[in-house]
Amino acid sequence: MFFKNIDLIKALYYSKTASLNDLSIDTGRSIPYVTKGVADLVKLNIVKEIGIRTSSGGRKPATYSLIADTGFIISVAMNQFVTRIVIVNMNNEFVGDVQEFELKLNDNNNAIHSLIAHINATVIKSGLPQDKFLAVGITMPGFIDAFQGNNLSFLQSPDETLVTYIAKQVELPVFIENDSTSIALAEQKFGLPIARSNSMIINLGWGIGLGMIINKEIFKGHSGFAGEFSHLPLHKNGKLCSCGKQGCLETEASLLAIEAKATEGLKQGEVSSLVKYDTVSADNIIDEALKGDAFAVKIISEAAYFIGQGLAILLHLMNPESIILSGKGSVIGKLWLSPIQQAMNEHCIPHLTTYTQLAVSNLGNDAQLLGGVTTVIENLYKLSPQVSISEPA
Incomplete structure (x- = not known):
């Protein structure tokens, strides 16, 4: 019965009530369809009535929600250097603490085995029965072929698809998605209302990713690889990008570029509170910028301006309703907004900037974890009956 009512499950998950x-x-x-479907889910102890809504007139409607512990999802959010894992219940609530550990993806043959070990450890540590877990949603950088279940950039598995290999090792269904695409999904479902219909979601991180929401749908392009915003060839700086080309936006505006500029600036004698760190990291720069360090603010502002130049291209091509700054770097918040807006104003036809809202995500650093959960929810129809939501004990 659960599989006949996936549309209701999804709607309740996203709305909560x-x-x-x-x-x-x-x-x-x-x-009539909804009434019968909800009644069936109530009988299965998957949905419960939670109360009566106030009404200005007429019959007061009952409200419903999913029962939190009928199923759990493991969300895995990976970037090039750090991986975060959390268990999420059917009310979209984190269960326990977010686990964070270093895991380098590039040139690391042990990365896939380390990932599997941490997922299995998460299940064991939770104390929950294996059959309580619906699936694992893994979001990561790289060229993700979500249809075939492979990452063409990282984590190649032996003799079978990445999804098949991990699923066998953790004994759970596995779904994968590009980190920026998953963040766009999370922003659409849980973020600001202006991210619902036509929005460009910028993933500020070690690269600069892009997730596109067009006419209320995630746009991936013909081969599923749309959104490589990081690799717009905007600069004639001779700097080699991670993609193998020179002068990409990433070489001047990513967190890696910000780290490199800070390190070089300190060597050149820049006055900054960053000198107290043995090795300057993006987190250090963000922390000191938020405290008002002028050099840290300057570096971030320069990167933000370059991002704004790139966004000017998107504005001319896509004319979105909104641009949402999300991902790891979004915690800097308003420090990004002024220089990005300045660049957009300088490089865009005025009518385009006038009707496009620029905003910082309200999801913070949890956007990608929520994206992993959303990836599973969007693929519920692929789950076999053997791994459907179970009735609570």
Whole structure:
């Protein structure tokens, strides 16, 4: 019965609470269909009635939600150097602490084995039965072929697809997605309202990713690789990018570029509180910038201006309703906004900037973890009955 009502499960997951009328609107289904579907899910102890909504007149509608412990999802958020893992229940609540550990993806043959070991350890540490877990959602950088289940950049597995290999080792279904695409999914479902329909989601991190929401749908392009914003050839600086080309936006505006500029600036005698660190990291630079360090603010502002130049191209091509700054670097918040807006104003036709809102995500550093969960929820229809949501004990 669960598999006949996936649309209702998804709508309840994203809304957390909803009336029958809300669910009818969200799913595009008739009231009779929704009424029967919800009743079936209540009988299965997957959904519960949680109360009666106030009404200005007429019958007060009942509201429903998913029962939190009917199933759990493991979300794995990877960047090039650090991986974070958390368990999430069916009310989209983190269960326990987020586990964080160093895991270098590039030139690391042991990376896939380390990842598997940490996922298995997370399951064991949770104390939850294996059959309580619906699936694992893994989000990571690189050229992700989500249809075939492979990462063409990192984590190649022996003789079978990456998804198949990991699924066998952890004994759970596995879904993978590009980190920036998954962040766009999270922003659409849980973020600012202006990210719902037509929005460009910028993943500020070790690279500069892009997730595109067009007409309320995630746009991946013909081969699934759309959104390589980081590799726009904007600079004639001779700097080699991670993609093998020179002069990409990433070489001047990523967190890696910010780290390199800070290190070089200190060698040249720049006055900054960053001198107290033995090795300057992006986190150090962000922390000191938020405290008002002028040199740290300057470096971030320069990077932000270059990002704004790149966004000017997107504005001319896509004319989005909004641009949302998300990902690891978004914790800098308003420090990005002024220089990005300045660059957009300088390089865009005025009508385009006038009607596009620029905002910082309200999801913070959890955006990618939420993206991993959303990746699973969007693929519920692929789960076999053997791994469907189980009834609570």
